[in-house]
Amino acid sequence: MGERIATRDAYGDALLELGKKRKEVVVLDADLSGSTKTAKFAKVFPERFYNIGISEQDLIGTASGLSLTGKLPFASTFAVFETGRAWEQIRQTISYSSLNVKLVATHSGITVAEDGASHQAIEDIALMRVLPNMTVIVPADGIETKQVIEAIADFYGPVYVRLGRSKVPVVMPDDYKFTIGKAYRFHIGKDANIIAAGIMVSVSLDAMEMLKKEGIDAGVINMPTVKPLDNDAVIEAAKASGLIVTAEEHSVIGGLGGAVCEFLAENYPVPVKRIGIKDTFGCSGPSDELMKLYGLTADDIVRTVKQGLKR
Amino acid sequence: MSQVSRADDIEFLKEQAKTVRIGILKMLAEAGSGHTGGSLSAADVATALYFSKMKHNPKDPAWKERDRFILSKGHAAPLLYTVLALSGYFDKSLLKTLRKIGSPLQGHPCSKLLPGVEISTGSLGQGLSIANGIAMGLKMDGMNSRVYCMLGDGETQEGQVWEAAMTAAHYRLDNVCAIIDNNGLQIDGHCCDIMALEPITEKWNAFGWHVIDIDGHDMKAILGALDEAEGIKEKPTMIVARTVKGKGVSFFEGKVQYHGMAPTSEELERALKELE
Ligand SMILES: Cc1ncc(C[n+]2csc(CCOP(=O)(O)OP(=O)(O)O)c2C)c(N)n1
Ligand SMILES: [Mg+2]
Numbered sequence: 001m002g003e004r005i006a007t008r009d010a011y012g013d014a015l016l017e018l019g020k021k022r023k024e025v026v027v028l029d030a031d032l033s034g035s036t037k038t039a040k041f042a043k044v045f046p047e048r049f050y051n052i053g054i055s056e057q058d059l060i061g062t063a064s065g066l067s068l069t070g071k072l073p074f075a076s077t078f079a080v081f082e083t084g085r086a087w088e089q090i091r092q093t094i095s096y097s098s099l100n101v102k103l104v105a106t107h108s109g110i111t112v113a114e115d116g117a118s119h120q121a122i123e124d125i126a127l128m129r130v131l132p133n134m135t136v137i138v139p140a141d142g143i144e145t146k147q148v149i150e151a152i153a154d155f156y157g158p159v160y161v162r163l164g165r166s167k168v169p170v171v172m173p174d175d176y177k178f179t180i181g182k183a184y185r186f187h188i189g190k191d192a193n194i195i196a197a198g199i200m201v202s203v204s205l206d207a208m209e210m211l212k213k214e215g216i217d218a219g220v221i222n223m224p225t226v227k228p229l230d231n232d233a234v235i236e237a238a239k240a241s242g243l244i245v246t247a248e249e250h251s252v253i254g255g256l257g258g259a260v261c262e263f264l265a266e267n268y269p270v271p272v273k274r275i276g277i278k279d280t281f282g283c284s285g286p287s288d289e290l291m292k293l294y295g296l297t298a299d300d301i302v303r304t305v306k307q308g309l310k311r
Numbered sequence: 312m313s314q315v316s317r318a319d320d321i322e323f324l325k326e327q328a329k330t331v332r333i334g335i336l337k338m339l340a341e342a343g344s345g346h347t348g349g350s351l352s353a354a355d356v357a358t359a360l361y362f363s364k365m366k367h368n369p370k371d372p373a374w375k376e377r378d379r380f381i382l383s384k385g386h387a388a389p390l391l392y393t394v395l396a397l398s399g400y401f402d403k404s405l406l407k408t409l410r411k412i413g414s415p416l417q418g419h420p421c422s423k424l425l426p427g428v429e430i431s432t433g434s435l436g437q438g439l440s441i442a443n444g445i446a447m448g449l450k451m452d453g454m455n456s457r458v459y460c461m462l463g464d465g466e467t468q469e470g471q472v473w474e475a476a477m478t479a480a481h482y483r484l485d486n487v488c489a490i491i492d493n494n495g496l497q498i499d500g501h502c503c504d505i506m507a508l509e510p511i512t513e514k515w516n517a518f519g520w521h522v523i524d525i526d527g528h529d530m531k532a533i534l535g536a537l538d539e540a541e542g543i544k545e546k547p548t549m550i551v552a553r554t555v556k557g558k559g560v561s562f563f564e565g566k567v568q569y570h571g572m573a574p575t576s577e578e579l580e581r582a583l584k585e586l587e
Contacts, residue, residue: 026448026451047451048451050447050482052474052478053474053477053478053481055471055474055477055478057436057437057440057470057471057474058440058443058471058474058475058477058478060440061437061438061439061440061441061443061444061471061475062440062441062443062444062447062475062478063444064430064440064441064444065430065440065441065442065443065444065445065446065447065448066444066445066447066448067444068429068430068441068444068445068448069444069445069447069448069449069451069452070448071448071451073444088434089437089440089471092431092432092433092434092437093430093431093437093441096421096423096431097422097423097430097431098423
């Protein structure tokens with residue numbers, strides 16, 4: 001568990017490998033290729049890379065057009081601009097016509113850090129999840145990111161992949177095989193189960209160990225595909241423990257927590273506690289301090305689980 | 312091979328444009344709602360494209376070598392549906408189902424439901440970006456198909472249009488030919504009063520486009536411009552088609568209120584008399 005890799009770095013490498021294997025892969029960026037790591041692909045395949053400039057709406061439209069000629073476009077920029085500025089372009093063209101465009105955004109969540117609230121997308125999962133035909137994936141680490149990029153290339157349809165800027169611990173096993181729509185059960189607990197995505201998977205695993213020392217059997221499920229949700233895994237977790245805690249580096253409104261609550265309320269109502277950004281904006285600061293400030297640490301999860309059990 | 316042979320017969324195209332206008336009016340009257348003015352203003356250019364200029368195959372809408380047409384001003388759907396039906400993409404009887412429940416002829420074009428519609432449109436300002444992407448893909452594949460994109464003049468108030476204008480020039484997309492249906496009107500009034508657009512020609516020139524200014528109802532001028540555009544290398548072409556909103560029906564012409572109003576049955580009768 002010692003290694004730390006930013007999911008955007010894993011993306012840059014995976015995209016380059018994919019480009020070598022499949023010549024229909026084209027990549028578009030909006031003047032952030034150095035940060036999103038699409039520059040790696042651009043350097044090797046300049047004829048298949050389009051920098052569209054600082055124009056995210058045009059980025060989405062152009063990617064859509066390329067997909068209509070049978071290309072496999074990956075369009076990347078920061079999550080806040082991709083899903084915010086170009087939301088309607090994504091809705092009207094990619095989602096409505098179910099185009100084979102891969103929207104891979106980096107710099108999601110508060111771990112964007114020093115750039116502050118303007119650059120920290122904490123609503124992107126909600127914005128993408130509400131769109132018909134859209135698949136939404138939040139990889140937990142570098143290993144999963146690589147798998148996700150390969151899997152979505154083989155899948156026909158629109159996909160949003162949410163990546164981060166900061167280095168995150170590697171948590172998935174080497175032989176892990178990602179499947180769209182399938183959760184990964186680290187452990188199913190008898191007292192509580194934490195359903196997490198992205199960077200919060202490793203934080204949840206830390207919390208699980210801490211709770212174990214106190215005699216509390218909490219499980220952790222990595223839910224990389226927020227849409228379509230792995231309903232079976234959610235039910236299994238709810239049946240096993242009767243308390244569900246969701247954990248994500250996103251607003252508590254409309255993201256993974258929202259998706260789990262919507263599903264459980266209709267199908268297997270159990271108490272749910274949501275860990276996430278509590279309907280507020282982020283701010284500037286170092287990643288780890290922001291995680292503390294916004295209640296996204298293992299201590300916060302431990303406290304939340306205990307509160308949930310005390311009812 | 313294209314099903315529609317190149318017909319440079321101007322007289323034929325003029326007649327065909329009349330047929331297109333009649334089709335538009337009938338389907339709108341039947342639907343009871345929809346966009347009359349902007350369908351009629353663009354009818355001559357669309358007729359020239361579908362019945363003369365474009366390589367396309369109604370029997371095989373996905374034919375790889377076809378030229379593409381993107382109706383960025385998607386509210387002119389009745390125009391698109393009429394030229395598609397007359398070309399043979401689907402049965403003309405479908406035209407009567409415009410805007411009805413279960414119909415593939417949605418209020419704005421939906422590519423998932425109707426063959427011949429390249430991509431769904433309706434939210435203004437987005438079509439040119441899509442046209443550029445198609446043009447890039449075609450170039451990568453070494454295809455010499457062309458991509459036509461029809462915009463409204465009011466539509467060019469959208470910022471994305473100018474993003475796409477830069478992209479087409481930057482990537483030297485000479486297989487892109489856009490047309491502005493410059494009828495001078497939008498919903499709330501005259502473009503010059505709502506948000507002035509002129510000088511249109513100079514703007515597109517400054518953005519690196521080859522610009523051709525024409526009377527958008529002069530069939531010979533339209534064909535001439537489309538041919539000229541094909542010869543332009545290293546640059547996209549913009550045809551500024553000076554048109555009249557509601558063209559062809561005297562009591563609709565230049566009337567802002569007929570942007571989004573369908574003809575009543577009485578208006579239809581009068582309109583058909585004028586056209587026939
Ligand atoms: C993004 C967006 N905003 C608003 C509308 C509503 N709308 C439909 S048509 C129209 C006016 C269009 O004017 P113009 O582009 O000049 O078209 P034309 O005159 O050819 O009908 C508007 C504002 C829309 N369809 N899309
Ligand atoms: Mg107009």
